[in-house]
Amino acid sequence: xxxxxxxxxxxxxxxxxxxxxxxxxxxxxxxxKIFHMNxxxxxxSNRILKLMNRIYKKEDxxxxxxxxxxxxxTNYDTHIIVGFPTEQEKDxxxxxxxxxxxxxxxxxxxxxxxxxxxxxxxxxxxxxKKDIDSRVKIVEDIFTKNNIIYNTNESDLMREQIRRLNL
Numbered sequence: 001x002x003x004x005x006x007x008x009x010x011x012x013x014x015x016x017x018x019x020x021x022x023x024x025x026x027x028x029x030x031x032x033k034i035f036h037m038n039x040x041x042x043x044x045s046n047r048i049l050k051l052m053n054r055i056y057k058k059e060d061x062x063x064x065x066x067x068x069x070x071x072x073x074t075n076y077d078t079h080i081i082v083g084f085p086t087e088q089e090k091d092x093x094x095x096x097x098x099x100x101x102x103x104x105x106x107x108x109x110x111x112x113x114x115x116x117x118x119x120x121x122x123x124x125x126x127x128x129k130k131d132i133d134s135r136v137k138i139v140e141d142i143f144t145k146n147n148i149i150y151n152t153n154e155s156d157l158m159r160e161q162i163r164r165l166n167l
Contacts, residue, residue: 009036015056029073040079044098045091048084065102077106083132084112085123092135100146107150109139
């Protein structure tokens, strides 16, 4: 039980965790105990999600965000990765179209960064930097056109955030 005066914002949630306790999350949303959620979807491509070792699929994300939409709960945002190894343009377009359809409030758009100790480092077919940059530009254009607030490693919003952190 949560004190009736308390409401929470939940960040860095894994969609699998929310699905695991879905009824409880829905109950807390209905009781206005959760006023914001950050669900890190990364991608909506089942092929890419599998390569990322995610234990959810696009259909799970549709269930999550579809239910939230039906409830009138729209105060959520996400994080996506552009340029994951083997990613095709159709994969990123699928993810972007999902975000537009479910009208996410804010999206952190990250370029894939190689971490040598990560399993993804062993995946062949890396995406060239110029192609990642091109895809990020497409994502930015679509989000701008659809009034979706986004942040990238090189955006003014990110630079301002870094400036504040460095004060």
